[in-house]
Amino acid sequence: MAVESSGASVAERVRAVIDAHRDDRGALLPILHGIQAEFGYIAAEVIPVLAAELNISRADVHGVVTFYTDFRSEPAGAATVKLCRAEACQSVGAEQVVADTEQVFGIELGQTTPDGSVTLDQVFCLGNCALGPAAQVNGRLYGRINRSRLVDILANAETRAASPTENGAGS
Numbered sequence: 323m324a325v326e327s328s329g330a331s332v333a334e335r336v337r338a339v340i341d342a343h344r345d346d347r348g349a350l351l352p353i354l355h356g357i358q359a360e361f362g363y364i365a366a367e368v369i370p371v372l373a374a375e376l377n378i379s380r381a382d383v384h385g386v387v388t389f390y391t392d393f394r395s396e397p398a399g400a401a402t403v404k405l406c407r408a409e410a411c412q413s414v415g416a417e418q419v420v421a422d423t424e425q426v427f428g429i430e431l432g433q434t435t436p437d438g439s440v441t442l443d444q445v446f447c448l449g450n451c452a453l454g455p456a457a458q459v460n461g462r463l464y465g466r467i468n469r470s471r472l473v474d475i476l477a478n479a480e481t482r483a484a485s486p487t488e489n490g491a492g493s
């Protein structure tokens with residue numbers, strides 16, 4: 323399999339996730355979330371394993387993976403940027419932030435830069451509506467995003483101390 327292995331074989335890690343959720347109602351979704359948490363994405367090679375283990379067709383698994391935008395079929399970049407496009411953020415310029423960000427990085431939403439440094443995704447409400455436009459960078463929440471602020475956040479993403487939010491109230 324193309325997915326990265328550490329310690330236990332990839333197949334063993336896949337089966338461990340399956341076994342943890344096999345008896346869940348509608349097991350496929352929690353299993354896929356578990357696989358993505360384990361490997362960072364749903365590799366194509368995992369799909370036939372899931373189909374065989376759950377006794378469903380490969381097409382069914384593939385259909386679910388491609389239907390839900392939360393599931394990734396390729397590894398994400400070093401930084402994952404999720405831009406909010408829900409109504410409250412749209413009303414304060416989220417679409418311009420999306421356009422600017424796509425221009426800065428030369429990719430569209432759902433894509434990763436060729437050097438693997440940044441993945442852009444959309445999200446619909448991060449619970450930070452009062453401080454929109456909102457974004458999440460590597461799981462950390464930011465408010466009042468604009469082009470220059472986002473570039474600055476990404477430039478400093480690796481050196482900032484981890485904390486759950488930075489809403490830019492003073493910027």
Ligand code: FES
Nearest residue numbers: 406411448450451
């Ligand atoms: S609408 Fe963007 S955070 Fe709620």
